[in-house]
Amino acid sequence: MNFSDEEICTHFGESYHEHHGAVSPPVYQTSLFAFDSFEAFTEAQKKEQENYVYTRGVNPTTEILERKLALLERGEKCKCFASGMGAISSIFFSLLKSGDHVLFVNNIYGPTIQLMEHLNRFSIDYSSVDNNLEEMVKAIKPTTKLIYVESPGTMLMKVVDLQQVAQIARERGIVTAIDNTWSTPIFQKPLMDGFDLSVHSLTKYIGGHSDVVGGAVIGNEELIDTISRYGFQLNGAVLSPHDASLIIRGLRTLPLRLKQHQQHCLKVIEYLKGKKAISRIHHPSLEADTKSYINKQMKGFSGLLSFELKQAGFDQVSQFINHLRVFKIGVSWGGFESLVNAPVKRGNEEELNKQGLSPGLIRLSIGLEGADVLIEDLEQAFQALSCE
Template sequence: MAENIDTDTVRDSEICSHAFEAHEQYQGAMAPPIYQTSLFTFPNLERFTEVMRDERSHFVYSRGLNPTVKLLEEKLAALERGEMAKAFGSGMGAISATMMTLLSAGDHVLLVNQAYGPTRQLLEQMARFGIDFDECSGDSRDVERALRPETRLIYIESPSSMRMELADLEGIASIARAHGILTAIDNTWATPLFQKPLTLGIDLSLHTLSKYIGGHSDLVGGAVIGRRELVARIFEHGHQLLGAALSPHSAFLALRGLRTLPVRMRQHQSNVLDVIQYLAVQQEITAIHHPCLATGEAALWVEKQLSGQAGLLSFEIDNPTYARIAGFINALQTFRIGVSWGGYESLAISQRQPDDTGPTLIRLAIGLEAPELLIEDLKRGFQTLR
């Protein structure tokens, strides 16, 4: 586990707020300082020479280690019950560094559930280097059937960010261990508060810090958490050589976001459940996608894996033409139209195209506004469908 803290006895809320902070070193400042510097200097050449023998354990240059970024990494590792975390300049920075470090020519990746679009695009680009991939559902039996002798990584999204698909994390991790295959999950939807994949046997947990952890739509960042040996490899190769370092200021904003993450996630959960209750009785809706509505085996996975419900959902309407979907979304006034999610504001998007091709989903990111305000706004959208 992360150093100097017993994660069996310390609450997640304490990790988010005060853990690892050394206020006596901050001159009593309540907010940890931003070490806004590109480099660190040394009193003599002997000390510099000594430090450079183990650069990744010392503050030398902020592309590697920086005190503000390191504090964020310590908190993230503790929240995920991992040994080490490394922060990146974006979620895709974390994903790219992970795959570039762990994969070689001839390797095969298995994507579980509908992957984030740029993740899939990255693997399509990596085909130039002899890396192949396939996709399958989150059922561990489907995963085992889809494995190849050359499979080296199972990359999971659960819940996924469009259809909120789920995966049997414990089952997949067991199969992967039996075949000597690494597992990684994009855990952004749930946050470390609502899902801890490492405790279920997954090797690496990745996050886009831009979403719930940042929480204010004002930073871009990413992180990867797992065993020290694995994350240290990603730090040495993928992070240092690809250069997607998180800035000290963005780390400061993420630390600020962590302080209120437990409170915000409780409110996101309360709001989304109210909105889903309203959506469930709308006659124009043919399907709602959210883990709280899971049935069958997926419901068992929810019970085992998720300790809470985040605010991202999607739904489908009857006769889902572009015109009807556009009319619905354009009628909304409180919901804004934009990608991403996890901030205060509620958002709505669809990937349906004007020629009536593409996904028919309407995705809602339920923010922190009063739920009655959001429901009144959705009523405006449904009026356009009637």
């Protein structure tokens, strides 16, 4: 079906005639669904992932969201979860067994690595490489069952050539998954580049209002059915119908919000280029002219960036962040508000250097307050930093 992304985000999958013409889908706030006969009940139980039996399986409100996300990614099927980590853990729980190996490519979200460290207890091994494909090929083992990518990657926003990764994995019979939260399906569709699974924290841009936590996995029907049967049904990371309705609301403005996030972000980057206190800025737009695959696989660059202070350390980072007024200090990103965060803590500078991260690294999530307002806020923080 040839729907535009805007049509999918606004109207696709919403049957108004079934809900008395309501333009917003009803919230089916129910834990279970009753049946007229025991025969009908037992038949529905045979295919609980297709029938409304228990909201821990399928719920009409959540199903609307899943259909939208599946089509946005150009996948066959989607399963939503109570958090991004619920979605990520469902993949590992469903597809891996003792003796398997996972290869992480690029900078990966910290809790994802923590989860794999926990799975070491069950003899599931992992290793990590940067976004260098030659190093990736060398790191593949006979036991590698999953190549897991984040692109753009956490903190440094490096981009991976998705088509090349998918081809290398396909030739070896390895499943590929990507955390596509940074770009959303509006700016990047990894399944069309050959990836098997695309993962999202719906908490970020897709939700967009910093009032809901959720996750999703999209892929072909066979893989998603397996994930639904084990990683979803048995782990119980269920997205509530109310939260699903909030995310459906977020989808309605996602294309517009992303354009605005990007526009503000690019203006902020131009401002940061002129700051002598900065040694480096990290954002995919800065590499797009030199790496052809970036423009090939990405339609836009959203609003998450990072930069490195030349005077790197906890005290300098703290001084800068504490002088910001519009940017709020907090975890997560992708909401309407601008946020600031940094990986440095007192005493962990050496550890960060080993990870390839500068102790002066600061991450900005550019919100919707307006580029001029944000630049003014950054300027007074830079001025305070130079005075102190």
